[in-house]
Amino acid sequence: MPNNIAMKERLAIPRVHMPELDAAERSANFAEVNRGLTMAEAVMEAKRCIQCKHRPCVDGCPVGVSIPEFLDALAREDLPASARILQGDNALPAVCGRVCPQETQCEAKCVRGLKGDSVAIGYLERFVADWAMANPSRIAAGKVPQASGRKVAVVGAGPAGLTAAGELARAGHDVTVFEALHDTGGVLRYGIPEFRLPKDIIDVEVSRLTELGVTIECNVIIGKTLTLEQLRADFDAVFIANGAGLPVMLDIPGENLKGVYSANEFLTRVNLMEAGRNPSATTPIIRGRNVTVIGGGNTAMDCVRTARRLGAERAMIVYRRSEAEMPARVEEIKHAKEEGVEFVMLTAPLEIVADSNGWSSHLRCRRMELGPADESGRRKPVPVEGSEFDLPADVVVNAIGTRANPLLTATAPDLELNRWGNITVDDSGATNLPGVFAGGDMVRGGATVILAMGDGKRGAAAINSYLNC
Numbered sequence: 001m002p003n004n005i006a007m008k009e010r011l012a013i014p015r016v017h018m019p020e021l022d023a024a025e026r027s028a029n030f031a032e033v034n035r036g037l038t039m040a041e042a043v044m045e046a047k048r049c050i051q052c053k054h055r056p057c058v059d060g061c062p063v064g065v066s067i068p069e070f071l072d073a074l075a076r077e078d079l080p081a082s083a084r085i086l087q088g089d090n091a092l093p094a095v096c097g098r099v100c101p102q103e104t105q106c107e108a109k110c111v112r113g114l115k116g117d118s119v120a121i122g123y124l125e126r127f128v129a130d131w132a133m134a135n136p137s138r139i140a141a142g143k144v145p146q147a148s149g150r151k152v153a154v155v156g157a158g159p160a161g162l163t164a165a166g167e168l169a170r171a172g173h174d175v176t177v178f179e180a181l182h183d184t185g186g187v188l189r190y191g192i193p194e195f196r197l198p199k200d201i202i203d204v205e206v207s208r209l210t211e212l213g214v215t216i217e218c219n220v221i222i223g224k225t226l227t228l229e230q231l232r233a234d235f236d237a238v239f240i241a242n243g244a245g246l247p248v249m250l251d252i253p254g255e256n257l258k259g260v261y262s263a264n265e266f267l268t269r270v271n272l273m274e275a276g277r278n279p280s281a282t283t284p285i286i287r288g289r290n291v292t293v294i295g296g297g298n299t300a301m302d303c304v305r306t307a308r309r310l311g312a313e314r315a316m317i318v319y320r321r322s323e324a325e326m327p328a329r330v331e332e333i334k335h336a337k338e339e340g341v342e343f344v345m346l347t348a349p350l351e352i353v354a355d356s357n358g359w360s361s362h363l364r365c366r367r368m369e370l371g372p373a374d375e376s377g378r379r380k381p382v383p384v385e386g387s388e389f390d391l392p393a394d395v396v397v398n399a400i401g402t403r404a405n406p407l408l409t410a411t412a413p414d415l416e417l418n419r420w421g422n423i424t425v426d427d428s429g430a431t432n433l434p435g436v437f438a439g440g441d442m443v444r445g446g447a448t449v450i451l452a453m454g455d456g457k458r459g460a461a462a463i464n465s466y467l468n469c
């Protein structure tokens with residue numbers, strides 16, 4: 001069907017709304033909150049794209065998805081073509097359609113946004129990717145690449161490692177991914193909760209890679225089970241993408257009390273080990289009545305919304321700046337508020353106070369006010385003297401950030417790191433060691449899924465050049 005709708009008509013179509021589960025219902029379960037568009041809604045939304053010449057949306061996408069092309073095919077109701085374009089550019093489109101901050105990337109650059117609402121590119125990416133998952137037989141299989149005879153090792157099965165693995169397999173290399181945990185996905189599986197990103201979506205996206213011939217070996221910690229030197233000896237090139245999973249500590253009294261978790265531990269227990277939501281799961285979690293989560297990013301939102309679903313009567317975000325400075329996605333903040341999460345803003349934690357049995361009982365806090373901007377450009381929080389107060393907290397979750405995990409690098413003394421322990425790379429993703437490349441959060445510090453994937457693509461291209469492909 002031709003996409004020959006007149007410009008005037010395109011401009012008159014209002015932006016589609018994403019249907020959501022009712023807030024009261026969803027805050028008691030882990031079902032996915034965003035329900036997805038119907039075919040009619042998606043096709044209508046795709047028609048809002050004016051197919052402008054300059055394609056700024058593509059520049060806004062770190063993996064360079066051919067957005068106007070996949071939208072045009074969708075507007076023409078040619079779903080197989082739309083899916084082929086999307087999958088060709090993006091190894092994890094159903095993931096990105098759910099968790100990417102499109103509002104600050106492709107959609108922020110959309111020309112429709114200059115005088116109204118940008119095209120809902122993220123919702124449409126999700127729609128096409130989900131259609132492709134439901135209709136695999138309608139998408140023609142890609143060409144089987146000619147084997148290059150080269151072996152490449154990838155460390156870490158998060159978005160950066162999985163993207164690199166897919167690109168390298170498509171170039172004909174024999175690729176093995178080594179993953180420390182017992183399952184794939186990295187933060188996608190152990191960090192981001194089911195209500196934002198169902199695990200079966202990750203399973204299907206990963207299975208596309210294994211169908212391409214990628215071997216995935218779980219339960220292998222590079223730096224313990226095997227060293228980087230062993231990988232360099234056994235493989236022609238190595239791509240390191242082991243993330244930034246080491247929690248930054250709060251450094252306040254009471255941090256070691258019972259009932260105090262890092263965000264990583266809290267989310268991993270619930271997401272990966274199914275604690276608290278599967279009666280036969282063997283890894284327990286404390287279901288707090290009053291839960292305080294310290295931090296203002298996506299991780300903090302995921303923790304507090306998870307705590308609510310585990311039954312917290314009061315689930316509270318404690319953040320030292322104001323809501324305007326919160327780094328979490330606007331949609332996450334909106335959803336958290338609808339689910340009854342309390343936002344205790346301009347508040348810094350001072351101490352976690354114990355009950356007589358050594359369990360967390362209260363979070364002692366101090367009010368803050370905003371001073372001049374700091375080096376990040378955000379206004380700096382300044383303590384208000386004499387403003388101390390207590391919040392009830394039988395569970396405290398520290399979600400203030402993470403750093404590079406030192407397990408691999410501690411046993412690779414020749415690998416160059418920056419002062420925060422992140423691997424240093426050049427513009428192509430090459431480290432100082434020949435044949436060793438790196439990307440994702442291990443290089444950038446905690447960033448985003450799509451930036452990690454962009455690094456995976458860039459690293460794979462650099463490995464291809466290194467191997468003279």
Ligand SMILES: Cc1cc2nc3c(=O)[nH]c(=O)nc-3n(C[C@H](O)[C@H](O)[C@H](O)COP(=O)(O)OP(=O)(O)OC[C@H]3O[C@@H](n4cnc5c(N)ncnc54)[C@H](O)[C@@H]3O)c2cc1C
Nearest residue numbers: 156158159160180186187222242243440441447448449452
């Ligand atoms: C709770 C949470 C929510 C988030 N929400 C969003 C969001 O909504 N949108 C968004 O864009 N970004 C979000 N992010 C950030 C995003 O998930 C990360 O930037 C991204 O996952 C980084 O990808 P990566 O592949 O570099 O690392 P990771 O996803 O961390 O994957 C690294 C993998 O390497 C493995 N590994 C570590 N050490 C070793 C070793 N020594 N040997 C072998 N394997 C190892 C790890 O087990 C892991 O599987 C969120 C982050 C968190 C923590």
